[in-house]
Amino acid sequence: MKVKVLVRNPDDYLRETKRDIHKLPRNYDPALHPLEAPREYTRAMNAVKLERVFALPFIGSLDGHRDGLTCLGKHPDHLSWLYSGACDGELKLWDVAKQKIVYTVQAHDGFIRAMAFSQETSSLYTVGDDKLIKQWKTQELDGSDLKAPINTIVTRSMLTGISHHRSKPVMATCGEACNLWEHSRAQPIKTFQWGVDSLQSIKFNQVEENVIAACGSDRSIILYDMRESAPLRKVVLKMRSNSLCWNPMEAFIFTVANEDYNLYTFDMRNFTSPINVHKDHVSAVIDVDYSPTGKEFVSASYDKTIRIYNSRQAHSRDIYHTSRMQRLTCAAWSLDDRFVYSGSDEMNIRIWKARAAEKLGVVKPREKTALRVNAKLVEKFAHHPAIKRIHRHRHVPSHVYNSRNELRNSRVAARRKEFNVRTHTKRQLPIIPEKAKVIVSEQQ
Template sequence: MKVKVLVRNPDDYLRETKQDIHKVPRNYDPSLHPLETPREYTRALNAVKLGRVFAKPFVGNLDGHRDAITCLGKHPQRLSWLYSGACDGELRLWDVSRQKLITTVQAHDGFLRDFSFSHESSTLYTIGDDKLIKQWKSDCPQGSDLKAPINTIVTNSMLTSVSHHRSKPYIATCGDAAHLWEHSRAQPLKTYQWGVDSLQHIRFNQIEENMLAACGSDRSIILYDIRESSPLRKVVLKMRSNSLCWNPMEAFIFTVANEDFNLYTFDIRNLNLPLTMHKDHVSAVIDVDYSPTGKEFVSAGYDKTIRIYEVDKTHSRDIYHTKRMQRLTCAAWSLDDRYIFTGSDEMNIRMWKARSGDKLGIVKPRERAALQVSSKLVDKFVHHPEVRRIHRHRQVPKHVYNARNEMRQSHTAAQRKDYNVRANTKRPKPVVPEAAKIVVTETI
C-alpha cells in the first residue's frame, strides 16, 4: 500500500530565535506579480531621492599648516596615519581617526616637493628645494623618529618628485632628468635623459615593479624600465601633464592629469590613442590618485573642485566643493576605500567620504541589506528619465557653472565649423576622433 505524506522542513518556516523575522514563502513567478516593476520603479525613485537628501560628503578638516599644502602620503601599514608636506618645508603626521596632529618636523628648507614610502624597510623618503633626499623612520608608534632623519643624500640639482620601488631598495627621482638610486649609495645608479629640460612627476608601477613613468615639461609622458640603460617609449600630448598614477589592479593602465582641463587613461601597449578621456573640470587638473580597488580615481583641479571618476566613464560621478576651499594642490584616496584626502592653497587638509551617501559608524545587517537592495534598484532604473535626472544632478559653484557653459558653447561652435568645412569641401579629410587629437607624436 502506498501512502502519500507531506514533508515540511522546519528550517523553512521556523525562526531560530524570537528576535528573527518570520519567514514567509514567496513564489517568484512573474505572472503572479503583475505590479512588480511599477513597485520597484517607485522604490528606486525614492531611493535616489533619499540618496541626494543624505549626501553629505564632508567629514572634517586638519588645520595647522602655515603654508600651502604640496603633497599628501598614506602610510602603507597604518590606515589612520596621514603625512602632509607644505611649501615651508614642514612635514606633519596626522591621526585622521581622531583628527589630531601626532608630530611635526621642519624637513626641508623651502618647498617640500614630494615623499614616498619604502615597503621593505618602513622608512619615508622626502625631497625638497634644498637639493636633499632625506630618509626618515616611519614605523615608530608615536612618530617620534621624525625628529631627525636617519640618512641624507646631497644631489646636484633640485628634485621635483620621488617614488619608491615596491619590493627592492630602489628609489626614483626626477628633476633635470630621471635618476635611479639605491639605499646604500650616495650617487645614482642610473640616469635617464631623453631630450627634455625637466620632469615634474615620476611614479613606479606597483604591479610591473620595474616599470617607471614620468611627466615632462615638453608635454611628454616617458616610460622607463630600470633593467634597461635607456628610456623605452615617449608620447607627446598637446598640453603638459601635471601628475600621473598607475592603476593598482591593472598593470598596463595609468591616468594622467593634464593642463587642458581633462584626464587621460592610457594603455602602455598602445599609446597612439587614450583609452578614455575624462572631462568635466573647467581648469587645469593638478593631481590624480586611484582607489585601492582600481575601479575609480579622484582628481584635484585648479577650479577649486574635486571630482570622482569611474575608470571607463567620460564624465565624473560626483563633485565635491566648499565655499572656503581654494585651488587644489594634491589628493589621496585612503587604503580602505572609504575616504578621500585633499590639500589646497589655504593650508587645510580636508577629509571626504568616497561615496557621499555612506553612513559613518556601525551599520546593522538589516540596514546594510536594505541599502544594497536600494542600490541595485537604482542601477536597474538609472536610465529612466526621472531617475537619471535626480541621480546626475549636482549643485556646482557659480564660476564652475558659467565656465562649463562657455566651454560647451565653444565646443559646439568648433563642431559646427568642422561640419560646415566638410559639407563644402570636395575632398574632405578623414574624420579624426576627439581622443585621437590629443596625442601629437609617439617615439619608441
C-alpha cells in the same frame, strides 16, 4: 503505497529568539506578481531620492599648516596615518581617525615637492627644493622617530618627484633627469635622459614593478624600464601633464592629469590615442590618485573642486567642494577604499567620504542587504528620465557652472566649424578621432 502529505519544517517559519524578525514565506512565481516592475520602479525612485538626501560627503578638516599643501602620503601599514608636506618645508603626521596632529618636523628648506614610502624598511622618503633626499623612520606610534632623518642624500639639482620600487631597495627621482638610487649609495646608479628640460612627476608601476612613467615639461609622457639603458617610449600631448598615477590592478593602465582641463587614461602598449578622456573639470587638473580597487580615481583641480571618476567612464560620478576651499594642490584615496583626502593652498586638509551617501557607523546585515538591493534597483532603472535626473543632479559653485557652459559652447562652435569646412572643401580632409587629436607625436 506512497502517501503524499504536507510537511512543514519549523525552521522555515519559527523565530530563534523573540528579538528575531518574523520569517515570511515567499513564492517567486512571476504569475503571482503581475505588478513587479512598477513596484521596483517606485522602490528605485525612493532609493535614489534617499541617496541624495543622505549625500553628506564632508567629514572634517585637518587644520594646522602655516602654508599651502604640496603633497600627501599614505602609510602602507597604518590606515589612520596621513603625512602632509607644505610649501614652507613642514612635514606633519596626522591621526585621521582622531583628526589631530601626531608630530611636526621642519623637513626641508623651501617646498616639499613629493614623498614616497618604502614598504620593506618602513621608511618615508621626501624631496624638496633644497636638493636633498631625506629618509625618515615611520614606526613609532607617537611619531617621535621623525625628530631627525636617518639618512640624507645631497643631489646636484632640485628634485620635483620621487617614487619607490614596490619590493626592491630602489627609488626613482625626477628633476632635470630621471635618476635611480639605491638606499646604500649617495650617487644615482642610473640616469635616463631624453631631451627634456625637466620632469615634474614620476611613478613606479605597482604591478609591472620595473616600469616607470614620468611627465615632462615639454608636454611629454615618458616610459622607462629600470632594466634597460635607455627610455622606452615617449608621447607628446597638446598641453602639459601635471601628475600621473598607475592603476594598481591593471598593469598597463595609467591616468595623467592635464593642463587642458581633462584627464587621459592610456594603455602603455599603444600610445596612438588614449583609451579614455575624462572631462568635467573647468580648470587645470593638478593631481590624480587611484582607489585600491582600481575601479575609480579622484582628481584635484584649480577650479576648487575634486571629482571622482569611474575609470571606464568619461564623466565624473561625483563632485565635492566647499565655500572656503581654494585651489586644490593634491589628492589621495585612502587604502581602505572609504575616504578621500584633499589638500589645498589655503592650508587645510579635508576628509571626504568616497561614496557620499555611505553610512559610517555599524551597518547590520539586514541593512547591508537592503542597501545592496537599492543600489541594484537604481542601476536597473538608471536610464529612466526621472531617476536619471535625480541621480545625476549635483550642486556646483557658480564659477564652475558658468565656465562649464562656456566650454560647452566653445566645443559646439569648434564642431560646427569643422563640419562647415569639411562640407565646403573640395578635397576632403582626413577624419581624426576626438581621442587622437590630443596626441602631437609618438617616439620609440
